[in-house]
Amino acid sequence: DAGVTQSPTHLIKTRGQQVTLRCSPKSGHDTVSWYQQALGQGPQFIFQYYEEEERQRGNFPDRFSGHQFPNYSSELNVNALLLGDSALYLCASSVGGSGEQYFGPGTRLTVT
Amino acid sequence: DQQVKQNSPSLSVQEGRISILNCDYTNSMFDYFLWYKKYPAEGPTFLISISSIKDKNEDGRFTVFLNKSAKHLSLHIVPSQPGDSAVYFCAASGVPVQAGTALIFGKGTTLSVSS
Numbered sequence: 001d002a003g004v005t006q007s008p009t010h011l012i013k014t015r016g017q018q019v020t021l022r023c024s025p026k027s028g029h030d031t032v033s034w035y036q037q038a039l040g041q042g043p044q045f046i047f048q049y050y051e052e053e054e055r056q057r058g059n060f061p062d063r064f065s066g067h068q069f070p071n072y073s074s075e076l077n078v079n080a081l082l083l084g085d086s087a088l089y090l091c092a093s094s095v096g097g098s099g100e101q102y103f104g105p106g107t108r109l110t111v112t
Numbered sequence: 113d114q115q116v117k118q119n120s121p122s123l124s125v126q127e128g129r130i131s132i133l134n135c136d137y138t139n140s141m142f143d144y145f146l147w148y149k150k151y152p153a154e155g156p157t158f159l160i161s162i163s164s165i166k167d168k169n170e171d172g173r174f175t176v177f178l179n180k181s182a183k184h185l186s187l188h189i190v191p192s193q194p195g196d197s198a199v200y201f202c203a204a205s206g207v208p209v210q211a212g213t214a215l216i217f218g219k220g221t222t223l224s225v226s227s
Contacts, residue, residue: 004155033214042116042201042217043156056214090155092215099144099205099213103155 004093004104012110013081021076021107025093032074035090043090049074086111115139116204118218127227131189135202142204147187150199192225
C-alpha cells in the first residue's frame with residue numbers, strides 16, 4: 001500500500017518564477033493538506049482540499065494556490081517566488097474530517 | 113503568537129531510560145492532539161494521538177498524557193532506544209467540522225538517545 005508521494009524531491013528556482021508541486025494521497029484518503037516547513041520551525045498550514053475545493057486556508061498570500069483532481073491528487077502552485085519561499089513543502093492526506101494526517105517525504109524548494 | 117509551544121529544543125536520554133517530551137497550548141478550542149516523529153530528509157511520521165475527552169492514550173512504548181486544565185500534554189517513551197533519536201513535533205487541531213482540520217505544530221524537540 002503506497003503512502004503519500006510527492007514530486008519532485010528537490011527544486012531550484014529563481015526569484016520571480018513560478019513553481020508547481022505535486023502530491024498523491026495515501027490510498028483511500030480523500031483530503032489533502034499542504035504545509036510549509038522552514039528551517040528550525042514546525043510545519044505551517046497552507047491550505048486543505050476536500051472534494052476538489054479549498055476547505056480551509058492558513059495565513060499565506062494569494063501567491064499560493066492549489067488544486068485537487070477527481071482522483072484526489074493535488075497540486076500546489078506558488079507564483080512570483082521570493083527568497084523567503086525557500087522551504088520544505090509537505091503534503092499530508094487524511095480521510096474526511098479525521099484528525100490524523102499522513103505526510104509525504106516533502107519537496108525541498110530553493111529560491112535563488 | 114504561537115498556539116502550540118515546545119519549550120525544550122533538545123533532550124538527551126540514555127538507552128533504556130524514560131524520555132518525556134512536553135508541549136503546551138493556548139487555544140482552548142483545540143480538540144485533538146497528535147505527536148509526530150521526523151527523521152532528516154523524511155516527512156513527519158504519525159506516532160500517537162489523543163482526543164480532548166481522554167487524559168491518557170497508550171500504544172506500546174509510547175504514552176501521551178493530556179492535562180486540559182493546564183493546557184499541557186506530554187509524550188512518554190519507555191524504554192528509550194537509539195532508533196528513537198529524531199525530532200518530535202506536537203500538533204493540535206480543532207473540532208473536525210466543515211471548516212477543516214488544519215494541524216497547528218510546535219517547533220519540535222530533538223531527542224537524542226545514547227547507547
